[in-house]
Amino acid sequence: MQKKNIQPSIITFIVALFPITLWIVSQPLVISSVAEVLNTLGKLCAIAGFSLFGWNIFLSTRLKIFEKLYGGLPNLYKWHHITGSWAFMLLLIHPTLITLRYSTISLAQGYEFLKPSTNLPQLAGEATLGIMYIAVLVSIYISIKHEWFVKLQIIIGLVFFLGAYHGFYIAGSDINQSIPLMIYGTVWVILALGVIGYRSIFHKSFRKRWDYNVQSARKENDLLKLSLSSDSGIQTYIPGQFVFISIKNANLPKQYHPFSLTSIESEKNLQLGIKQLGDYTNALSNVHEGDSVSVEGPYGEFGKDMEKYSHQIWIAGGIGITPFISMAKTLTNQHVDLYYSFRSEAQAYFIDVLKTIASTKTNFHLHLINSEKQTQFSAGSISQKVIDSGVAVWICGPPPMMKAIKKDFIHAGVDSNQIITEEFSLS
Numbered sequence: 449m450q451k452k453n454i455q456p457s458i459i460t461f462i463v464a465l466f467p468i469t470l471w472i473v474s475q476p477l478v479i480s481s482v483a484e485v486l487n488t489l490g491k492l493c494a495i496a497g498f499s500l501f502g503w504n505i506f507l508s509t510r511l512k513i514f515e516k517l518y519g520g521l522p523n524l525y526k527w528h529h530i531t532g533s534w535a536f537m538l539l540l541i542h543p544t545l546i547t548l549r550y551s552t553i554s555l556a557q558g559y560e561f562l563k564p565s566t567n568l569p570q571l572a573g574e575a576t577l578g579i580m581y582i583a584v585l586v587s588i589y590i591s592i593k594h595e596w597f598v599k600l601q602i603i604i605g606l607v608f609f610l611g612a613y614h615g616f617y618i619a620g621s622d623i624n625q626s627i628p629l630m631i632y633g634t635v636w637v638i639l640a641l642g643v644i645g646y647r648s649i650f651h652k653s654f655r656k657r658w659d660y661n662v663q664s665a666r667k668e669n670d671l672l673k674l675s676l677s678s679d680s681g682i683q684t685y686i687p688g689q690f691v692f693i694s695i696k697n698a699n700l701p702k703q704y705h706p707f708s709l710t711s712i713e714s715e716k717n718l719q720l721g722i723k724q725l726g727d728y729t730n731a732l733s734n735v736h737e738g739d740s741v742s743v744e745g746p747y748g749e750f751g752k753d754m755e756k757y758s759h760q761i762w763i764a765g766g767i768g769i770t771p772f773i774s775m776a777k778t779l780t781n782q783h784v785d786l787y788y789s790f791r792s793e794a795q796a797y798f799i800d801v802l803k804t805i806a807s808t809k810t811n812f813h814l815h816l817i818n819s820e821k822q823t824q825f826s827a828g829s830i831s832q833k834v835i836d837s838g839v840a841v842w843i844c845g846p847p848p849m850m851k852a853i854k855k856d857f858i859h860a861g862v863d864s865n866q867i868i869t870e871e872f873s874l875s
């Protein structure tokens with residue numbers, strides 16, 4: 449059985465609790481009145497939130513070490529999101545508790561604290577929260593393009609320095625009065641500056657990118673099959689991994705987008721199957737043979753544990769079939785049942801490849817579900833089999849489908865550690 453990766457939770461706790469420990473050892477704890485308790489808790493929330501905010505910026509470097517610690521890039525993105533949310537919540541609780549503290553003296557004082565201030569450090573704190581609040585609301589409630597989402601992340605990163613200025617210079621700041629906290633805060637500011645420098649200036653030289661060319665671009669309905677060639681490209685990759693690609697073509701924006709590899713290491717070219725569904729993927733219709741492609745990767749751990757399980761169930765929905773193509777190609781002795789659900793014949797991607805593999809590998813069983821004609825795949829029918837034989841389940845497809853199937857399996861008693869998922873989203 450797969451071991452649950454608890455490292456990300458432990459790291460998050462340590463990052464939040466470490467400055468609190470520094471705070472506690474560096475000054476006497478004053479909690480003799482409700483106002484003091486509220487004040488203390490408010491400050492602790494700010495310190496823990498600041499620390500998580502700094503860590504959140506640090507995670508955005510996507511350093512290889514973080515990928516290892518967090519169990520792959522998609523998980524790293526997920527924890528980047530979780531750490532950011534926790535930082536935001538703690539930083540929001542901070543002024544709430546301080547307002548309550550002043551309100552224990554009088555409501556007028558509570559109101560006075562909440563009012564926009566002319567004091568610069570105070571104003572910086574208010575601006576930090578205001579901007580974070582707007583950014584979070586926008587990213588939750590407004591469907592923005594990925595490029596704008598990335599810009600929003602940069603703005604949030606810059607807001608960190610406003611928050612730090614507030615923390616260092618606000619009247620009665622504990623950071624100023626405790627040397628360990630002062631050092632800790634300064635280290636975060638330097639690291640954050642380093643990260644911004646790293647991302648904006650040195651990023652290209654730190655992250656290995658490979659030069660490829662489009663050898664062929666074939667359209668099959670709304671699927672674009674790309675084959676990329678290179679004399680000195682990526683040397684090693686495992687089934688189920690993905691790469692970021694950016695194609696140099698006057699009709700395409702300079703963006704990197706992630707796509708799973710449908711090829712395997714022993715094949716000469718990198719192969720991708722791209723569903724054309726948005727601005728960038730639709731613009732890929734302009735791609736020509738010979739166009740230069742910058743490839744970054746490989747990333748991901750979806751197929752990492754394939755060798756570990758003698759019996760496996762794979763569930764794919766729509767374009768979520770792509771990582772399974774490379775996994776199926778490398779399948780050796782494991783017994784696999786692939787349930788592939790698609791909307792129509794036209795959207796049944798890579799069917800020929802799958803049928804060929806099924807005809808040559810007797811241990812690979814293909815179950816096709818055309819939801820135009822049949823009822824959608826449901827976990828119910830195979831849950832018992834999963835529980836009885838301890839098989840592992842891999843799922844890749846549209847997020848709502850993945851969520852529903854995973855929930856059904858867990859509801860039926862399947863251990864969540866037996867379910868391995870890949871989301872086609874990194875935000």
Ligand SMILES: Cc1cc2nc3c(=O)[nH]c(=O)nc-3n(C[C@H](O)[C@H](O)[C@H](O)COP(=O)(O)OP(=O)(O)OC[C@H]3O[C@@H](n4cnc5c(N)ncnc54)[C@H](O)[C@@H]3O)c2cc1C
Nearest residue numbers: 594704705706707708721722723726727728729770872873
């Ligand atoms: C690990 C992984 C593997 C993937 N494998 C495949 C695959 O094999 N085949 C396939 O067709 N699609 C795959 N995708 C999805 C593909 O990356 C998106 O469909 C594509 O980037 C959408 O871009 P768009 O501008 O056409 O669409 P939009 O409508 O602009 O975006 C649709 C969604 O795609 C995501 N997205 C958009 N731009 C980016 C970006 N630059 N980086 C990260 N995410 C972005 C966002 O979540 C967005 O909501 C994969 C995604 C991930 C994360």
